[in-house]
Amino acid sequence: MPESSGGSGVRGAQEPRGARGVRGVKSATRTVALLELLAARGDRPARLDELAEELDVPRSSMYQLLQTLIDCGWVRSDTTGSLYGIGIRALFTGTSYLDSDPHVRLVRPCLDQASDALGETIHLARLDGPDVVYLATRESHEYLRTISRVGRRIPAHAGALGKALLAERTDSELPLPEGRLPALTENTHTSRTTLLADLAQVRARGYSIDREETVPGIAGFGFALRYDSPATDAISCSVPVARLSQSHEARVIEVMRETRTKIEAALPSTSGAPDWR
Incomplete structure (x- = not known):
């Protein structure tokens, strides 16, 4: 079967209401959308401008979010600091889901x-x-x-x-x-x-x-x-x-x-x- 990985389907960091009528937390929604987008890209790293445009987030806000997630291990960057991909912490979470x-x-x-x-x-x-x-x-x-x-x-x-x-x-x-x-x-x-x-x-x-x-x-x-x-x-x-x-x-x-x-x-x-x- 194929190695297909569809996109996250999330554009912009809106504040959706869930099935229980609870308003979503904007920062959490934005973080999840970013991680899903990076995961969906697979071996194609992304640039800051690409991520900001895709998720309709200000460039400065996207940069701050990326740096925070890099410090936490959820996102990684190349040696130039211009390319971003999913980090190793995502692997830990994914394997935990399977193991549990x-x-x-x-x-x-x-x-x-x-x-x-x-x-x-x-x-x-x-x-x-x-x-x-x-x-x-x-x-x-x-x-x-x-x-x-x-x-x-x-x-x-x-x-x-x-x-x-x-x-x-x-x-x-x-x-x-x-x-x-x-x-x-x-x-x-x-x-x-x-x-x-x-x-x-x-x-x-x-x-x-x-x-x-x-x-x-x-x-x-x-x-x-x-x-x-x-x-x-x-x-x-x-x-x-x-x-x-x-x-x-x-x-x-x-x-x-x-x-x-x-x-x-x-x-x-x-x-x-x-x-x-």
Whole structure:
């Protein structure tokens, strides 16, 4: 699946009201918007003027915020002090999120077992608005990639993981953007009509299929994990189409179904655990 990282979707430092009607704190909103923007840029560092313009913040205010975050380790700069990127403290927070999540801890060994059984790449992802975010990946030894997918996001409509989770919702509840859907390949659904038809098939068969809709040359098979209702997590198997024979596809589906059943049956008691929003 792709190494896509969409933007933060935050422009300007407004003072939004949350779901509970509480006015947002402007400085906190601005800080989060900046960190999300830097994270979304990946290996493309940003200049001060770019960040100020993108977030509609005065240049002087942006400079002060950047220096504060550099001192705290959340932002880093190059030796000239003119380029900015996400800092190492973001890694600490991200890994803490994964390490503290009981579902991720439960699923990780099951991903290992499925990858060993199939020799393919196995993923765990979580729905986040109109996207899915990768929480864990076990790479195939047959075709290695050099960039970790953990923390990366792709549009939910564009792949097996997302379609498996969208199919758990009614058509009127789908968290999709307005207008034409963005395409990652020439096979990605870009209209709601074709996507809804595909989701109906996902519900009927019990799993999703991605045939080069996310990455050319790669097929995917996605299975929603129904320990939440509606499901927010899913697992998938990615296979190069060049070796996806009919018998291998049947084997992938069999193993992934068994993996889903094993995960759902192994959930520990959540008595006393927080019910995260």
